Amino acid sequence: LRSATRLHHQRVDEIYSAAQMGEVRSYGLFLLAQAAAHIPVERALERGGVGELVPDWKNRSRREALAADLLALGLQSPLPLEDPLYEGTEALLGALYVIEGSRLGGTLLKRSVPSTFPTRFLGNVDSSAWQALLAQLDDQLDTESKRATAIAAAQNVFALFEASGRRYLGSGYSAV
Numbered sequence: 001l002r003s004a005t006r007l008h009h010q011r012v013d014e015i016y017s018a019a020q021m022g023e024v025r026s027y028g029l030f031l032l033a034q035a036a037a038h039i040p041v042e043r044a045l046e047r048g049g050v051g052e053l054v055p056d057w058k059n060r061s062r063r064e065a066l067a068a069d070l071l072a073l074g075l076q077s078p079l080p081l082e083d084p085l086y087e088g089t090e091a092l093l094g095a096l097y098v099i100e101g102s103r104l105g106g107t108l109l110k111r112s113v114p115s116t117f118p119t120r121f122l123g124n125v126d127s128s129a130w131q132a133l134l135a136q137l138d139d140q141l142d143t144e145s146k147r148a149t150a151i152a153a154a155q156n157v158f159a160l161f162e163a164s165g166r167r168y169l170g171s172g173y174s175a176v
């Protein structure tokens with residue numbers, strides 16, 4: 001999964017790095033970009049039954065934290081760009097990998113966010129939860145065809161983040 005999405009990660013990294021995390025307006029756009037992808041992906045995971053796949057899903061879910069951060073900045077949760085669909089264990093695991101992995105970069109980014117800004121969404125990496133997910137991926141994605149299904153879902157999630165990142169953080173917006 002990691003190697004199959006390396007270029008996808010590089011693209012979202014570049015797009016989201018355009019945000020000026022110390023500047024409240026730009027930070028708000030960063031959260032909007034995250035939310036327009038993150039919230040519909042979480043909803044799709046739940047519709048697909050992620051709760052049965054990972055018993056600690058309730059602790060992993062971050063969309064309420066994200067909505068609360070937006071509210072604290074006086075922003076509404078954005079309309080979803082798309083309504084994705086992840087069905088079956090393999091697709092769910094692939095999508096979950098991206099959503100959970102995105103915490104890792106969040107920790108790094110959080111360091112540039114002033115302590116007066118709302119940061120319920122960013123960071124909060126629980127390394128044992130991440131390790132447990134990686135072990136589960138290893139265990140359950142045990143054939144080429146299962147891995148291919150997981151990779152397709154992971155790439156779909158990255159594509160959603162890329163599209164919403166471009167929408168909110170692309171040059172048209174940041175120039176305002």
Ligand code: HEM
Binds near residue numbers: 002014097104157158
């Ligand atoms: C400016 C934005 C971003 C930065 C600076 C960033 C940075 C990082 C860093 C440093 C890691 C490695 C952490 C470690 O190995 O301990 C990482 C991992 C990861 N990030 Fe990002 N990231 C960003 C955005 C995103 C986004 C938007 C997503 C997906 C929605 C994402 C998905 C992932 C995934 C899935 C991993 C795990 C890779 C693996 O080890 O298998 N990242 N990121």
